Amino acid sequence: MTALPGETPGTAGTDTPEGDAPPAATDAEAPARGESTDAEATEAGAPADETGEVAEASADEATESAEAPEDAGEADDTAGASADGEGDAAAPALSEAQAELAAQRELRERIAQRKAAKDGPVAAGTKLSGTAADLLAAVRAVESGEKAGTEFFDSHLGTPTPRRAAPAPAAPPRRPDPATAPVERPAASPEAVDAVRAVLTEGGAPEALARPATGALGEQAAELLRADPWQLLAVPGVRPEQADGFARALLGAGCGPDDERRTAALVGWVLERAALQGHTALDAEAVRAALAERSVRDPDEAVRHAVEEGVALVFQEGAEAGFEGEEGVEAEAPAEGDAPEGEETEAPEPVQVLLGLDRYALAEESLADGLARLLNACEKGADWAEAAAAAPSPSAAELIRTAATAGLVVHSGGEAARAEPAALIAAARGLGLRALGAAHSEDGRRRLAGAIGAPEAAVTLAGLLSGTEGPGRDEDGALALDLLVVLDAPQLDVEGAAVLVEALADGARLVLSGDPGVLGSAGAGRVFADVLAARACPQVVSRTPDPGPIGELVSGIGIGELNQVEAPGKEVVIVPVRDAGEAVHRTVQLVADSVPRAFSIPAADTQVITVGHGGAAGTRVLNEALKQRLNPGPGRFGGFDPGDRVVHVPAPGRAVPGVVRSADAEGLHLDCGGTPVVVPQERVEAVVRHGWALSAHQAAGMRWPAAVVVLPGDAAAGLSRPWVYTAFGRGERHLSVVHGVDQALPHAVAQVPAQERTTRLRPLLEALPTPDAAS
Template sequence: MTALPGETPGTVGTDTPEAAEPPAATDAEGPAHAEAPDADESAEATEPAADGTDDAETSSEEPPAGDAPAGDAPAGDASTSASTGEEGEAAAAAALSEAQAELAAQRELREKIAKRKAEKEGPVAAGTKLSGTAADLLAAVRAVESGEKAGAEFFDSPAPAPAPRRAAPAPAGQPPRPTPAPAAPLDRTASPEAVDAVRAVLTEGGAPEALARPATGTLGEQAAELLRADPWQLLAVPGVRPEQADGFARALLGAACGPDDGRRTAALVGWLLERAALQGHTALDAEAVRAALAERAVSDPEEAVRIAVEEGVALVFQEGTDPTEPDAAYEEDGEAPAEAETEAEAPEPVQVLLGLDRYALAEESIADGLARLMNACEKGADWAEAAAAAPFPSAAELIRTAATAGLVAHSGGEAARAEPAALIAAARGLGLRALGATHSEDGRRRLAEAVGAPDAAVTLAGLLSNAEGPGRDEDGALALDLLVVLDAPQLDVEGAAVLVEALADGVRLVLSGDPGVLGSAGAGRVFADVLAARACPQVVSRTPDPGPIGELVSGIGIGELTQVEAPGKEVVIVPVRDAGEAVHRTVQLVADSVPRALSIPAGDTQVITVGHGGAAGTRALNEALKQRLNPGPGRFGGFDPGDRVIHVPAPGRAVPGVVRSADAEGLHLDCGGVPVVVPQERVESAVRHGWALSAHQAAGMRWPAAVVVLPGDAAAGLSRPWVYTAFGRGERHLSVVHGVDQALPHAVAQIPAQERTTRLRPLLEAVPTPDAAS
């Protein structure tokens, strides 16, 4: 990984030294973080949730909420964040529009979750869906909700004898706290009257009027009444922070509110859990939640959590062995066995978790559905001839395994994608209805080419919205015999729950992906939990990624950043001194050096950087690249025909495209050959320039060339999965604009994937399954 022979270090295909040339001027957006920490967040690093700024890689797919005042200031403008992600993905020839398709999928999920909620209204016995004491705890929560028991009877900390719940401290005359409104998807049919009523309340509380529509969509038609009675309900609107909601509440309530107001503490618990979901957690340790509440001036965090559980804001779960149960190491007659046996069977420590009901129900649905698929599959299928005809041994192994299992986990790098393609082709050759689903349109195209059949691959979003694929049978299930899901690490729990619910008994499901890449943009780690639970057969590919880029990425996957030989200029390191030079070198590489040296046009080169903000984030890079590659006035909401863009139809979905035109209907895009029209009111929040992307946005896609930009202020955002994902996006060429010095090898060697707190793995380990792989 060196500069090209005979040329200035840090350049590709240049003829004269440029080290002394001043970097190109760019409009940087300030420091690395677009939003400075607030005064009351000096210990923010100890909180279990994400910062929520648009520089955070975990939330990079969400539009920025805008800088907001801190302290006592009212809520900042979060309208762009709130309007993100509620419309469906575009489809080429689907009868449904993109919005209708997405809403249909959401309605289906809500109906199934509502059905599951109804099933849980009665007592939950231990061992059913939730296991052991976790089921007992959920049953206790339901008992509290129905008034049969007091919350103190089941909370994990010692509590006094049952007594009527004390109200949170508040000045005299405080109105009773209303029941928190359940979270709801954005309702774009909110009546103008409801929006006007919310706007009036926001104005009275000093909050921006721009929050009126997202607040109405989140809280419903009664949003004005809810906000007036409980101003902290504003925290349910994406982008609003606690200090902003506090300012809004003080403006409305005056002295009738305080830091221990029960309405405030319950809203804070919900906000912490929602914020944690941005980092992928589906649950949080109760002690971590209490610590975070204490940092926000809550004097009795234990009571605050208890109130939140009783009010249904959060569910409580218990993982591990309950120390109150009889010790399993003792015999029935009360005599202790041998000392060694007693020590070997010592109970595990108990962890009490808090979670939002939608994630809890989604994980339970996944566990139940996967168990159903494993047990309902025909185990004796004879695919021996198909396996014998496989093009390479790893593909044959996958075919043989899929023949005898209802669920298979397949892992491997980019080259290993040929193995699921061979499985799909073999199954179709046997007359089965086999299909592959990918995270992106680029992945769909590559899979269809590998299988040799255009109709053999769909995007997962298109499949679930019925815009792509075989459609549904009379029972509403997907008309399939075998489904292979590639890019499985990008599955979040809510999407996976919809997928599993859509598969009929007897369908074979293969989850395939690279465990080394960044996880899903949404909450959960479905693929990693399936692998860790070992509840199904696993096939690990033995097909290595070829070439210098494959060698480099494979080393990163095991924590080694090695020098590789790149005689064909496959890998080039471009050292830079600061962010301004990083932007200059990036533009030079994309527009001049790579096309001239490697004959790869600028349109086939993708820039990838750590975050959206900062002097060399996606916004600064996109501005500089537009000025060089497609200058224009931005007359269509900041865009011009020919601009490369990224369309975000829903959280976690990033669809590359090119602007074609605009009219009264909206902005017209070409997304991989699929025409997409983005309504005018959605352009600002759902479309961004796309010459430069974050690594999360680039996951599941590849380009002939990739330029990875690592300015000095990016060091804190680096990790092994980030580097692994970003460096693997180039097929023929990778340039690394390197300004982080030793932070890069340190991240590869020392910073593994961030742990996500989820409940899926123990749920999968508890379900009865057929013979699982050892």
């Protein structure tokens, strides 16, 4: 790896972060939507003063949207989570995302009805009874050591009810229930917003929170906040100390740290923050520890009350549940004398007690059942031998043969392996099947369409779920498909995956394809990794290596080795820097001069990737410097000018690159991959930002002819193997690494794997009957 022609070292300096905080997250809890870490002096959406009261939100905070970090150091690398204490107080979803959100609401309502019919509701504010009370008593007994987990659960709850079997292939088609048809939630009324604004003003909170609070709490938000001020924690960006100040202003000195309203809201807040780091559940001990850090004197009672109120669900998992990276709660051994003398007693099975939010628990259960349905309802007798024989590679042939005999298949491989699902889709379409591929991004969709040779055969996943792309629904409400291949499957979160699987008809085939080494989903869950680990379906591992020096470098990173590769055509270049200022200078020089001169790749086709949005060389600073060099202007359209490269974030976790075309009374006009997008003026600040520089999470699922990865000194703590693997793999022809982290880079590759996420999908899949699953 060599330096580019004409590149010279910059001037010496000190690597001192400027302005924004460094991107490393030190808080053990996950940042809330649009929040910073606890180390920040100011907080997202509502900075707190010394009294803990809520102060006015910064105008720039609305430019962020939530995205889950993959590891502790990745807390800043989000499509919207701020690295420097800036957050997102914007509440309403955009109209273009409403269809997808409506589909998710439909799923949740349907699952809730099933659960209510089976178990009966637990009304908020009432005590538990029956099985629910027994379960809570069991949890308390296990955690206190009074009983072994297996003894108590077996004696009090009996044998668990078997999960419903997946439908047989001959099951009649499912028809949509008119009562659960998606309905768009109406916008908050001006009267409701005004009422909330009055309560916020009375409590010393910023009026800017009125609309997001109404969106989060509904039309009765004012009454709810007056009765329970800690409900303010439901608003993205608000932190406990800010809600505490708000509560003191409304309730006076009578409210204390153990107020049941406060502790219940804190439990929900802790679990929501965990979800932003990808967890769908948390160990109960971790929740109690987080409550203790927030001055709750009796965390046990707080957890009990939160379960009674329905804020959280409780789950008990045994040692064989398969939670990677999580330690079980050990049940206390039998007391001395309990066993007959001379006989050995078996040690009780380790028990892990988890707490989770119902939305993720129900989504995981629905997803597990749906995947089993696809496995068992698929017609297995298809003869695709001729199509497999004509496949362009042995791995593609194996994938075609496997998909012919299974309703659910997992396919893994690198960038070059994307040709294999494309060959599968083309083969299936040649057999007359309704086959389609869905990619995470518009860039991925275009590349997939080109590989298939049929533009109509590729869509984006968001477009498919919202109904704006793809074949639409059949008469039974299911997607009109026989085969769906999902590329970039690691980007699937559990709620999106549940919506997708629910939309597939009995007998349809689903292939999940992706690279296990890349960063995980922005939302909660680890769907692709859990399906792989559960081995509940056939798996095809590509044997097609990624070509060239970049492919060799990235392949080594995937196994924990940072190798020096031969790059005779300067495909990989290392540019050493000594401080953040030099890193910014060299990055601009590479994009504007060196890469275009050496490789004939224009600046518009070179993407800068850095660890976080904040810091002295984060996306904000780099975008400002790149705009000044590549498209200077006064920013007359809300900070943007025609020709600016931007990223549009229509929903949390979705980053869509685009270019500013114009602006008028209607809003800011963007060209997003050939699709015109108009962002209303009042939403521009919240969902559009400059896009010459992106985070690795934003860049996942996309590739450019050239990539410049910026690693300033303050980025060292934010590096991990998945981050490096993802960032270094975004360049097709050329990769420049602006390197200022010394040995932190090889250390991250060798010793900092992805942070494990606590989820329940893997044990749910392992428990489901899947007789045809591959061993």
